[in-house]
Amino acid sequence: MRFIPLERLINLQDGYRRRFELDGQSILLAQEEGEVFAFARHCPHQHYTLDYARIENGALYCSAHGFEFNLRRSGDLIKPQGFPCNNLKVYGLHYEGDKVGILL
Template sequence: MRFYSLDKLINLHDSYRKVFKIDQYNLILLQVDGERYLLESTCPHRGHPISESDIVGSSLRCSLHGYQFDIASGDLIAATEEPCRGLKTYELIYQGTEVGVVL
């Protein structure tokens, strides 16, 4: 396992949204209401980019079929078709002035 730096803390702000590809991992880093989250960046229902999703309260709403996921846990909240698994979440690691992930 290895630490991958994602961004400098000074660059993060509410409404921050950035996608990262690290090896086989497709991730999205979000900041909402001062909290930071790292999740897989594609909807498990049909693989649509989560970066295009709307943030509704504390959830992400996939713009393709309207599936909703809890931002903090990744849990599926609402499905418009067949149920799917939730979004995978990843623990953010803070090192000095940077935020990253260990994969």
């Protein structure tokens, strides 16, 4: 695995969102309520983009059909419970110097 730096820490603030295309994966880096997350840009339900999805209390709400995913716990589907849907891919964050990134 190699460290892929995504952003300088000084540039992060609540409301920050930026997308990256890396190794064929479309990834969003976001900060809300002081928490930073990196996750797949497309919803695992019907692949709508999550560019403007709401993030609150560590949960992401897809505006297409209202599905909710836990960004703090591997992108687990929170709602609707029991619906056959894959988890949202969440990337673990890695920090080096003044940068945040992911390991790929």
